Amino acid sequence: MKILIVGAGPVGLATALELAHHGVKAELIEKRSGPSEFSRAVGIIPLTRYNLRHEGVGEAIFNEAMRWTHFQIYRGEKTLLDLDLRDKIKPEEAVLGLPQDRTETLIREGLARLGVTTHYNTEATNITTTDEQATVTFADGRVESYDWVLACDGKHSSMREQLGIAYPGYDIPEQWSIADIDMDDSFDCSRIRFWIQGEHGHMATCLPIEKYRARALSSTPDALATIPVDLGVKRVRRQGTFTISVRQAETYRQGRVLLAGDAAHCHSPIGGRGMNLGIDDAIAAAHAILQDTVEYYSAERHAVGAKILKTTESLRKKLSSEKLTDKAFLSLALGAVQNIEALHGGLIRQIGAL
Ligand SMILES: Cc1cc2nc3c(=O)[nH]c(=O)nc-3n(C[C@H](O)[C@H](O)[C@H](O)COP(=O)(O)OP(=O)(O)OC[C@H]3O[C@@H](n4cnc5c(N)ncnc54)[C@H](O)[C@@H]3O)c2cc1C
Structure with missing residues (x-):
């Protein structure tokens, strides 16, 4: 079987790994000149680690990543949630924190063990398809x-555009921001902290990705200025702004082309699901081809994607809502989670399965 994967982001790499593990070496191309050093996704849910289990990739991710088990949510000065689940969940149930460039490197190493390399400086410029x-x-x-061609070429997928597959949805007008920071040893790298600030519900979070390294993320143009505590920042490796779109391709398949990852869907980083969802698409796409069940791929993955888009958008709107009723509901819900121990294990599984 002759297969091309367009794009060597996490989704293209994961597709190549799954196919290669089952004995099918796809041609994997990437228009960049080499691996990306940028880290967008930092949260890895247990399903993703399982999806990447071949060639020791999942285990390497588990060994290198931070375990996220202590969650704190503040509104202004008030603590809405302070939950330390370290001793309440199994290590393998924890959401993991690892920079996306490291996740990609570990997948590439797994691929190398199977004899698959990425062809850099190689750009697909046009695509057509028939049923054959x-x-x-x-x-x-x-x-x-x-x-088969797997279009794993990201949010601005030219493969999707050339096939005329619509990508309906909307763009969120606010500018969001991220910063990758090194901190001093006053930094408590065991905690995930999330702040909701001011009457407009601006959000900011600090996510540990290495012992003294964290990702700051905010729904404002300046993540570091929005975080209301001293993080002990020693060095800002990188910072920038970005905008968010909430979009989903109307179909994930046309003829002999399957879309996966951001080429098929994009949404806000709240819930940290973009890469995780994309890698799940990758496994499903590989299996659909290997098991000759491609006719179900689009409908099944579109339904999964639509559910995640709905959940993450609803969460984003609830967290940033200016309505008093929404604020009261959030406080009550988080208070219940805080006080009812039986909900703790469920919460972490919910975060992992969001
Ligand atoms: C600030 C931020 C934070 C995020 N945090 C999280 C998180 O915590 N958890 C999470 O799960 N997700 C997160 N995401 C989302 C996540 O980064 C993306 O969902 C993920 O990178 C998508 O992977 P992909 O492989 O589909 O696309 P991409 O990573 O965009 O990769 C596509 C690749 O295709 C290549 N390409 C494009 N066109 C061509 C062509 N014609 N020929 C050859 N190559 C081509 C590109 O160069 C690129 O390398 C975040 C996103 C942002 C912006």
């Missing part, structure tokens, strides 16, 4: 036909 094959033109003029 997809034909791709590359930037160097090469034209090649494939049994």
Whole structure:
């Protein structure tokens, strides 16, 4: 079987790993000149670790990542939640924190063990498809036909656009921001802290990704200025703003092309699900091809994606809502979680399965 994977982000890499583990070596291309050093996704849920279990990748992620087990949520000065689940859940149930570039490196190492390499500086510029094959033109003029093409080429997927697959949804007007920071040893790297600030419900969070390294993220243009406590910042490795879109492709399949990852859906980083959802698509796409069940892929994954988009959007709106009723409901709900121990294990599983 001749398969092309367009895009070597986490989703393209995960697709290649799953296929290679089952004996199918796909051609994996990436238009960048080398691996990305940027880390967007930092949260890894247990399902993703399981999805990446082949060639020791999941285990390597588990060994290297931070375990996120202590959650604190504040509104202004008030603590809404302070939950330390360290001794209440099994280590393998924890959500893990690891920079996306490290996750990608560990998958690439697993792929190397299976003899699959990424072809960098290789861009797909055009695609057409029939029910029998997809034909791709590359930037160097090469034209090649494939049994299957996996479009894992991100939110601005040119493969999706060239096939005329609509990507309906909306763009959130606010500018959000991230900063990757090194901290001094006053930093408590065991805690995830989340602040809701001011009457407009601006959000900010600090997510540990290494012992003295964290990701600050905010729904404002300046994450570090929005975090109301001294984090003991020693160095800002990188910071920037970005905008959020909430969109989903109307279909994940056309002819011999399957969409997966951000090419198929995008949403806010609240809940940290983008990469996790995309890697789950990757496994489903690989299995659909291997087991000859591709006719179900689009409907099944579209339904899963739609549910995640709905949940993450509802959570984003609730957290930032200016309505008194929403604020009161959130305080009550978090108070119940805080005080009813039986809910603690459920909460962490909920975070992992959001
Ligand atoms: C600030 C921020 C924080 C986030 N935090 C989280 C989080 O905590 N947890 C989480 O799960 N998700 C998170 N996400 C989302 C996550 O980063 C994305 O969902 C994930 O990177 C999508 O992976 P992908 O492989 O689908 O696409 P991408 O990572 O965008 O990769 C696509 C690749 O395709 C390549 N490409 C594009 N076109 C072509 C072409 N024509 N030919 C060849 N190559 C091509 C690109 O160069 C790129 O490398 C976050 C996102 C942001 C912006």
